[in-house]
Amino acid sequence: MTATPRHSEFLLPGIRCAGCIATIEQGLAKKPGVLGARVNFTTRRVGIDHDAVLDSEALREELTALGFSAEPVREEAAAAPSGEEEQDRGLLRALGIAGFAAMNVMLLSVSVWSGAEGATRQMFHWLSALIAMPAVAYAGQPFFRSAWGALRRGRTNMDVPISIGVLLATGMSLFETIIGGRHAYFDGAVSLLFFLLAGRVLDSAMRRRARGDAAALLRETAPGGTVLLADGRTEWRRADRIEPGMRLLVGMGERFAADGIVEEGESSIDRSLVTGESAPDPVRQGGLVYAGTLNMDAPVTLRVTAAGRDTAMAEMARLMEAASGAKSRYVRIADRAARFYAPAVHSLAALSFAGWMLAGAGWHQSLLIAVAVLIITCPCALGLAVPVAQVVISGALMRRGILVKDGSALERMAEADRVCLDKTGTLTLGRPVLIAPDIPDPQAASIALALARVSRHPLARSLARTLEGQGVTAAPVDEIVEVAGMGVEGRWNDGQHQDGTGRLVRLGRPGWGAMLPVDTFPTPAEGTGDMLLCVLTVEGEAPLPFRFSDRLRPGAREAIARLDAQGLRPLLLSGDRQEAVKSVAREVGASGVGGLSPLDKLEVIRDLGKAGHKVLMVGDGLNDGPALASGHVSMAPASASDVSQTAADILFLGDSLEPVPLTVDAARRTLRVIKQNFALAIGYNVFAVPLAIMGFVTPLVAALSMSASSILVIANALRLRIIARGAAPSNVGTAR
C-alpha cells in the first residue's frame, strides 16, 4: 500500500488569508493517503506529499471540495528545483558569504585604521586576504559572469566596472600584503560586493513574486477540458494533454480548451476574448470554434482539430514574437548610464595612473592611486539606484493589485506618450450586466430569480447575481428544467391553481417564450443590436424582457480623463463594429477606431511608433496579443486571456481601470527618483574622485564614502514607498 511517496504541487490562485492556509493544510491532512501538505503563500502553491495511489486528479478534486480551484503544476516525483529557483538561492548564498566576509574583514580593518603597526598589521592583512579572496571568488560570480557575457558580445554594462574594480582592488591589496605595504582594500572589495548583492537579491525576489502571481493567473482562462474516451468514460485533462482527434465535452459557461469542429449540439459562442466582438455568435454541427472562446448556451461535443501549441493562438504567438523585438532591444537605464560611465571611469583611472607616473611618483604609488580611483568610482550607488527604487515601487503597486512582470517595464512606462486601449474586456467589463429594467416588478423578479439561479448561462448568472443583490427572494417554482439552447422553464405555484400544477413560466431566448399563449410579444426596439436579451414569460401574461449590455468598467471615464491629463491622448482600438466602438469612445471622451483585425491593431501601433511615439497598449483579448507585444509597454487586466497576460508587462487585478493612470504616475515618479539617485551618485563622485586622484583616499575614506553614498541612495528610494501610500486611494485591492 505504502509505495514510494510522491510529491505534487498545485497553484491556488484563490488563497487570501491565514484561514485558507489552515483549511487546506488541515483538510488535506485528514485525507487518507496524504502524508503532508504545505502551503506556500508567497508563490500561491501547495506542495503535497502523498502515496502513489492518489493521482493528481484525486488531489485536485479534494482541493476543489475544500473550496479552492487548483491547477496542477508538477506531477513528477520530487522534481528538481527549477533553474530560476536555483539562481535565487545562489544569490542568497553569495549574499551570506559576502556579508560574513565584509563583517570580519571590516573588524580587522578597523584595528588597522586605529593604529595597528608592524607584525600585527601584517597578520591582519593576511587574515583579511584569506577571508576576502575566497569570498570575492564566490560572491563575485554573478557580476563576473554578466560582465564577461557583455564583453564577449562587445558591449559593456554596469557589471564591467564593478568586476574590474573588485578584481583590481583585491589583486592590488594582495600585492600590498605580500610586500608588507600600509594599505589594503580588502574591506572595500567585499563590502562593495555585499551592497551590490543586496540590490540583486531584492530585485530577483520582487520579480519571482510577480512571476508566481502571473503564472497563477495565467492558467485561469482555459486550463483544460473533459475528454470523452473511446469506451464512453470521461476524463478531465490539462490543455497541453489534449490532442487532435479527441472528443471534448464542453458544458455551458465553459471555455473551449482547443480548436475544433462541433460534432453534436448547438450553442452560441462568446468570442469576445478572441476577437473583441461583443455580440455572441451561433454555432451548430460542423461549425468551427477556437480555443479560449466561451460556450454560452448548451453543452456541445467537439472534435479537436488543433490543441495546445497548434491552436489559432499559435498564429498569434508568431505575430507576437515578431512584434516583441522592440522590447528585447530596449536598453535599461542603468546599462545606458553604464555606457558612458564605464569608459569615463576607466579612462579617469588610467589618466591618474599616467599623471602620477609623469609626476615621478613611481609605478607602485601610481597604481595604488589608480586603484583607489576605481574603488571610489565603482558604481555601488548606481548599482543600487535602480533596483532599490524598482523594488520599492513594485511592492507598493503589488499591494494595490498591480503586478509588474518585467524589470524594465516601469522604465518604459515612464517614457510612454500615447495610450491605446482595447474596448471589449478592457474598457468594458467583458461580461453581461443587467441594464434594463432597473427595478423589475417584484413578482416577475422573484420568478426570474428562481429560474435564473439554476442555470450556468452567463446571462442567467448575471441576472441571478443582480436580483440577489437587490434582495429579491425566489418564488416557489417547481419542476424546473433547463432546455439546452433555449432557456429554463418551470411551474410557478401562484396559489390560484388548486390542482397544484401551477402556471408554466419560461426564462430564455426571446423566440422561445413567444411559443407560450401570451397577450402580445413586443417587437425588439431599434438600435439595440449590441444588446443581449432574455425574456421572462409567464403563461397568460405579457413577456418581460431583460436587457443586458457589456458595461464600462467602474472609473473608466475618470481613468481616461486622467490619462488624457497625463498627456497620453487615449485612443480606442477594437475588433468590434465601428458604431459600437464610436459610442463607447464618445462616452469616455476618447477617439476610437473599430473593425480592426489583430494585424490592423499591430499596424496602428507600429505606425505610431514610426511617428516617434512610445505607445502604452492596454488590452485583454487574444486579438490584442500582437498589439500588446509591439507596444513600447503594455498592461492587461487579470481577467485577460493567457496570451495577453503573457504578452503584457504589467497586470492589474480588479474591475476598476484606475490602475492604468496610477501605474503611469508611479512609473514617472520612479524614473524621477532613479534620476535623482544617479545625480546623487554622480555628485558624490564629483566630490570624491578629485580626492582619490590627489592620493588622499585611504582604505578608511573609501569604506566610509562608499557606505555613505549607498545608504543615501537607498534612503532616497524608500521615499517612493511613502509617496505611493499617499497617492489617490483606489478600490483596486478588492479583486473580483
Added chain:
Amino acid sequence: MNGLSFLIPIALGLGLAGLGAFFWSLRSGQFEDLDGAALRILIDDNDERPD
C-alpha cells in the same frame, strides 16, 4: 598579541556559526515563503476548539 591569538579565532568562529545558521535556514526553506510566515501565526493549531 597573546589576547589576539584566541580573540580572533573566537570572532571568526562566531561569524562562521552565523554563516552556518544562515545556510541552514536557507536550505530548510525558511526564505521561500516570507509572506506565509506572517499569516501562519494567526492559525490556531489546537484541534479541539470550543466552538
